[in-house]
Structure formats: C-alpha cells, structure tokens
Amino acid sequence: MKKVILVQRNDPGADHGANERKLAELKELARAAHYSVVGVLTQTRYPDRKYQVGRGKVDELAVFVEVSGADKVIFNHQLSTTQIYNISETCKCEVIDRFNLILEIFASRATTRRAKLQVELARLQYELPKARSIVSLLKKDERPGFMGLGGYEDSYEQDVKKRIVRIRNEIHSSCKSSESLRSFRHERGFSLVALAGYTNAGKSTLFQSLVKEGTEVEDMLFTTLSPTTRSLSINQRRVLLTDTVGFIEDLPHWMVDAFRSTLDEIFLADVILLVVDMSDPVDVIRQKLVVSHDIFWKRIEGVEIVTVLNKVDMVDSDDLKRKVDAISYLAPHPVLISASSGDGFEALVDKIYENLPHWDRSRIALDMSEESLSMVSWLYDEGIVHSIDYGEQIVLDIEAREEVLQKVSKFNI
Ligand SMILES: Nc1nc2c(ncn2[C@@H]2O[C@H](COP(=O)(O)OP(=O)(O)O)[C@@H](O)[C@H]2O)c(=O)[nH]1
Ligand SMILES: [Mg+2]
Incomplete structure (x- = not known):
C-alpha cells in the first residue's frame, strides 16, 4: 500500500466543523483509493500563489515526507501547475490534489466502457489548462524539451484537445449496454441492491458486514464480479449487493458526468440503500438528503429507496430522536443501524427483503x-x-x- 500525507489549507474564519468534515472526506477518499494515510498537515491562512500553503509549511512537509517515507502528498485544494511543480521540487515526491485522487477512484471503479470514457474525458479536461502552463514552466526553467522532443510542448495542448474531441464522439456513439446487464442479472434470479450515500457515511463498512453475515451465493456466471459487488442471499432471495463511491461534496462541473457514470450501478438497482451518517450535524444531514434525492429523482424509475440511518452508536438517544424527527419528511420509515456493531441488521435485512421486486x-x-x-x-x-x-x-x-x-x-x- 502506498503511503500518503494529506494537506489541507483552511480559510481564516471558516467553520471549524466544516473543515473537519472536509478533512474526514479526504481521508475516506484516500482510503477508497487504497492509500495508507501516514500523516495530516493543516494550516489556516489565505492561499499562497506559489505553494497554496505557506513556504514554511512546505518545508515542514518535506521533512515529514522524508521521515515517514511517504510516496505521495495529496492536497485538498485544486493546485495549479506551478504549485504542483514547486511543492514536488521541495518535497521530492509526487504531489496530487483532491481532483486527481477522485479521478483515480473513478478510474478504478468505472466498469462499463461508457463510464471509462467519461472518466478519461474528465481527466483530459483537468489536464487541459495544465497542458498550457507546462510549456511556459519548462521554458522558464530552461529545461530541454519534454523528453527531448523539440516542439513537443507546443503540440501537447493540441494533442489533449484532439483527444477530448475524439472521446466526446465515442461517448456519443457508445450504446448503453448497462440495461442489458440488468436484465441478464434479473434472468438469473438476482435482484440488485446498491449502497448510496456520501463519503464516510459507512457504506463500505455496511457492505463488508452484510457480506460477512449473509450467505454468499456461488454462481459460475459471476466469478468475474468486481470486488465491489458480492452475491448473497437475503431470506433465500438472491441479491447482488454493490458498494459504490457514493456522493462527493463540491464536485467541479467538469467532473459531474464522470461522477454520474460511476453511479450507473445505483441507478440500475432494484433497491437503493441510502446510507446517512447520523453523527453529522442535523442541518448537514438534511442538506445531504436533499441533494441525494435530487440526484435520484430524475434518473430512477420504480427503484425503492431505503434510508439507512447509520452510526447510531455515536449519538445519544435523545439527540438521535431529535435528529430522526427533524429529517422525517426526507426519510420516511428509516432503519436505524450501526454498521460497525451490527445493531439493527435484522430490521435492515427484513426491510431489504420487503422492498425486493415482487415474486x-x-x-x-x-x-x-x-x-x-x-x-x-x-x-x-x-x-x-x-x-x-x-x-x-x-x-x-x-x-x-x-x-x-x-x-x-x-x-x-
Ligand atoms: N462509530 C461508528 N463508526 C462507523 C460506523 N460505520 C462506519 N463507521 C466509520 O466511519 C468511517 C467511514 O466508513 P466507510 O464505511 O469507509 O464509509 P464510506 O465512505 O461510506 O464507504 C470509518 O472510519 C468507519 O469505521 C458505525 O456504525 N459506527
Ligand atoms: Mg467506501
């Protein structure tokens, strides 16, 4: 597992709780990309043009990298090419930002051809402004041409642009094969259940626990299932349970299509388990629920949504009751669970069973x-x-x- 250090700059005067959540989300994303987080640095200040955080902080980071043997540094801010260049020169290791990280996750989770193309498109759109500035950066430094190819730098931007056009066309003409995947699975007597919800809600924890508790169904046709899908039986009904990347806060617009494509599995499900982190403040919970329903309502038809209120072990019972009441209009008939302790699983399994397509x-x-x-x-x-x-x-x-x-x-x- 590659080791990473996370860096977050907080704006002066920003809400402390919000900063904490941002950092928790970044940790979760790093874990989703199979990194081991060996350290976290934060600093409160306005952005620095050259380094994003202060020069002194970057020196501190460089020492931290050396001592911890980190392979990579991940910033929670979008970095300019200059910043990436400056920071990696100082730290002597690879530097990426939150968006590279998300793209890595999307790339590893994209299963359909279409999803792969969408992710590649997002990556190129992210690269394009960088392709422009790489040229001037290399010239400034009087470095020989990129890989020794004279004139290559100038064509780099053109190259990225051409690839964007090509991929757009390909996406346009690629047929939707996911529908047939769904009916194929149905034909095998399987129903599809997908986990949705924001990062850090507890989806993967719940996924693992359900898989461990349930009996796995052996089916030769599914020997090639992705690691995020498992077949199990719920009261004798066969179910394919899929963990997803879920929703990510503050996605830039150029990432939205790639993001949506990773959600195909959610939209094709028979039952969606919408996992909610009850340890969030109530207004955050409410807002996340509103956005989740927004994402769902245009895309899904005849899909049952089960709201799963998770981490009840972290909230005392009065507080919990108050929160559940406050969101009842957004989450009718929720199931309260603790994914880590297994509390409430029986009710959850019954609820999933009740909502499976009728037989x-x-x-x-x-x-x-x-x-x-x-x-x-x-x-x-x-x-x-x-x-x-x-x-x-x-x-x-x-x-x-x-x-x-x-x-x-x-x-x-
Ligand atoms: N206390 C408590 N922690 C939980 C529970 N479920 C998940 N977690 C923790 O919340 C964090 C995020 O969980 P994870 O399953 O990775 O979230 P995901 O991003 O939705 O997949 C991890 O540190 C889990 O250990 C729970 O029921 N109770
Ligand atoms: Mg997860």
Whole structure:
C-alpha cells in the first residue's frame, strides 16, 4: 500500500466543523483509493500563489515526507501547475490534489466502457489548462524539451484537445449496454441492491458486514464480479449487493458526468440503500438528503429507496430522536443501524427483503420427462423452490418472477 500525507489549507474564519468534515472526506477518499494515510498537515491562512500553503509549511512537509517515507502528498485544494511543480521540487515526491485522487477512484471503479470514457474525458479536461502552463514552466526553467522532443510542448495542448474531441464522439456513439446487464442479472434470479450515500457515511463498512453475515451465493456466471459487488442471499432471495463511491461534496462541473457514470450501478438497482451518517450535524444531514434525492429523482424509475440511518452508536438517544424527527419528511420509515456493531441488521435485512421486486408463489405439476427435469434445474436458478416431490409427476412449490411462473404454467398438468 502506498503511503500518503494529506494537506489541507483552511480559510481564516471558516467553520471549524466544516473543515473537519472536509478533512474526514479526504481521508475516506484516500482510503477508497487504497492509500495508507501516514500523516495530516493543516494550516489556516489565505492561499499562497506559489505553494497554496505557506513556504514554511512546505518545508515542514518535506521533512515529514522524508521521515515517514511517504510516496505521495495529496492536497485538498485544486493546485495549479506551478504549485504542483514547486511543492514536488521541495518535497521530492509526487504531489496530487483532491481532483486527481477522485479521478483515480473513478478510474478504478468505472466498469462499463461508457463510464471509462467519461472518466478519461474528465481527466483530459483537468489536464487541459495544465497542458498550457507546462510549456511556459519548462521554458522558464530552461529545461530541454519534454523528453527531448523539440516542439513537443507546443503540440501537447493540441494533442489533449484532439483527444477530448475524439472521446466526446465515442461517448456519443457508445450504446448503453448497462440495461442489458440488468436484465441478464434479473434472468438469473438476482435482484440488485446498491449502497448510496456520501463519503464516510459507512457504506463500505455496511457492505463488508452484510457480506460477512449473509450467505454468499456461488454462481459460475459471476466469478468475474468486481470486488465491489458480492452475491448473497437475503431470506433465500438472491441479491447482488454493490458498494459504490457514493456522493462527493463540491464536485467541479467538469467532473459531474464522470461522477454520474460511476453511479450507473445505483441507478440500475432494484433497491437503493441510502446510507446517512447520523453523527453529522442535523442541518448537514438534511442538506445531504436533499441533494441525494435530487440526484435520484430524475434518473430512477420504480427503484425503492431505503434510508439507512447509520452510526447510531455515536449519538445519544435523545439527540438521535431529535435528529430522526427533524429529517422525517426526507426519510420516511428509516432503519436505524450501526454498521460497525451490527445493531439493527435484522430490521435492515427484513426491510431489504420487503422492498425486493415482487415474486409470486405457485404450485406446479409437471409430467415426468427429460424436458421437465431440465425445466426444474432452470427453476432452481431462477427462483426459490420451496418444496419438490418426485412421484408420477413432479410437484413443485415455487416462488419466482411473474414471467418465470407464466412460462412454466404452460407445462402445468
Ligand atoms: N462509530 C461508528 N463508526 C462507523 C460506523 N460505520 C462506519 N463507521 C466509520 O466511519 C468511517 C467511514 O466508513 P466507510 O464505511 O469507509 O464509509 P464510506 O465512505 O461510506 O464507504 C470509518 O472510519 C468507519 O469505521 C458505525 O456504525 N459506527
Ligand atoms: Mg467506501
């Protein structure tokens, strides 16, 4: 695991709680990108043009990098090319900002071709202004041409621009394959459940706990599942549970499409678990809920949203009741849990089960034949076989999607 040091500059007079949350979010993002955070530096001051934080702070950072053996420094502010250059010269290690970090996460989570293209597009848009200033920076320093290629610098910006145009066209023409993925999964008797919510809400913790508690379903077709999706059974129903990057505060506009594309899994789900951090102040909780519903409401159709109020262990019971009341209009019928202690999981599992797409139950009799036997094995894949009797006929008590029951009812004798 690569070691990183996080740096945050706070504006003088900014809200202390908000600063803390920003830093917590950055830590969480670093973890999501599989970095190990070995240190944090903060400074309160107005931005410095050359270094973002003060020169003295950068010297302190350089020592910190050396002592801790950090591989990278991550700033919580967007850095100019000059700042990146100056800081990395002083610290003798790679320097990135919050946006590089988010792009790294998006890149590792993009599963569809379309999502990958969106992320690449965002990266190029981030690069473009930098491509311009790299040229002047290299000239100023009288460094030989980039990689020794004369004239290469001037074409660098052109190159980035060309790639942006090309990727835009590709995105435009790429078909939406995600819908077919959804129906394919449905055909295998799976329902899709996705975790949504802001960074640090506890999605990944809940994901791990649910996977650990539940029985995993083995299915050869899903041996290539991404590490953020697991198959498990919930009261015998088979479910694909997906952890997501979730929502990130203050995303710049050029990142929004890439961000949305990483949410495809949320929008294609049958049930969304909207995880809320109850240790946040109540106005922050309220605002995050409003934004979450905003993101959902245009994109989802027929998707059930279960609001999961997490970290109840961190809030005393009076305070908790007050908070739950205050957000009740945004979060009707919530489930209160602690993802880390497992409190409230039973109620949560019941709630997920209740909200899964409806399946019917029916008794079917088939004649004893080759064809019926293969139908039985298909039914085991597609639904829940509550009981089966092999006599002169095969009699099944089966629960499944309506289409499945319709298909087999044609063979009912
Ligand atoms: N006290 C407490 N901490 C929690 C709980 N759930 C998650 N956390 C902590 O909150 C932080 C963020 O959790 P994580 O699952 O990574 O959040 P994500 O960004 O939504 O995936 C971690 O430090 C977790 O240990 C909880 O129920 N109680
Ligand atoms: Mg997470």
